[in-house]
Amino acid sequence: MQDDLKKLAAQAAIPYVKNCRILGIGTGSTVNHFIDLLAPLKHQFEGAVSSSEASTERLLALGIPVLDLNAVGTLDIYVDGADEINTNLELIKGGGGALTREKIIAAASKHFICIADHSKLVSRLGKFPLPVEVIPMARSYVARTISALGGQPVWRENFITDNGNVILDIHRLDILEPMKLENTLNNITGVVTTGLFANRSADTVLLASEQGTQTLTL
Numbered sequence: 001m002q003d004d005l006k007k008l009a010a011q012a013a014i015p016y017v018k019n020c021r022i023l024g025i026g027t028g029s030t031v032n033h034f035i036d037l038l039a040p041l042k043h044q045f046e047g048a049v050s051s052s053e054a055s056t057e058r059l060l061a062l063g064i065p066v067l068d069l070n071a072v073g074t075l076d077i078y079v080d081g082a083d084e085i086n087t088n089l090e091l092i093k094g095g096g097g098a099l100t101r102e103k104i105i106a107a108a109s110k111h112f113i114c115i116a117d118h119s120k121l122v123s124r125l126g127k128f129p130l131p132v133e134v135i136p137m138a139r140s141y142v143a144r145t146i147s148a149l150g151g152q153p154v155w156r157e158n159f160i161t162d163n164g165n166v167i168l169d170i171h172r173l174d175i176l177e178p179m180k181l182e183n184t185l186n187n188i189t190g191v192v193t194t195g196l197f198a199n200r201s202a203d204t205v206l207l208a209s210e211q212g213t214q215t216l217t218l
């Protein structure tokens with residue numbers, strides 16, 4: 001079952017916690033397993049920087065201190081899930097809408113460990129609609145601009161991010177050059193972040209399948 005594999009991937013990230021002072025924590029169902037597994041180890045590290053209100057709530061409920069990124073230096077590790085992963089360890093993230101804070105924490109961390117079940121591994125990114133966080137007043141303008149680039153933006157209605165913005169999910173993208181597309185989208189006025197993690201890709205991917213967990217690095 002997929003959820004068992006998510007837990008297996010989360011378990012594989014636990015040894016990386018050793019000797020860490022502060023951890024970066026992502027968002028989503030895979031990371032929720034990691035947070036739960038962290039609870040018994042909470043006295044071994046100072047605390048965590050969280051990428052969403054949902055993860056913050058879960059961390060605090062388990063007694064794990066949540067720290068402000070501005071009050072700490074570089075993070076030792078960042079553990080997060082993904083919606084798609086390619087063999088260059090580039091990712092699509094943001095299915096849960098937490099992409100901006102996730103990208104900030106990934107940038108501020110020494111080691112980005114991505115945990116996932118094997119269904120997330122793809123040969124080419126883009127089957128999963130690419131989430132883009134947008135300032136609300138720019139929604140239509142950004143959607144028109146992305147349509148002109150060949151994507152099909154769909155407004156994630158009735159969803160507001162933790163930062164008070166909206167999400168456009170971009171369908172029909174065959175992402176041949178992830179870094180280039182990330183830069184192009186980031187340059188559209190009104191875009192806050194894209195869910196493409198190519199300029200800052202994962203350093204390690206722990207991919208769980210029925211056969212066990214595989215470690216992917218470049």
Ligand SMILES: O=C[C@H](O)[C@H](O)[C@H](O)COP(=O)(O)O
Pocket residue numbers: 026027028029030031080081082083092093094095096097098099102
């Ligand atoms: O905004 C959400 C995050 O990017 C998640 O890490 C991603 O959607 C994967 O989530 P899950 O572990 O639930 O598949």
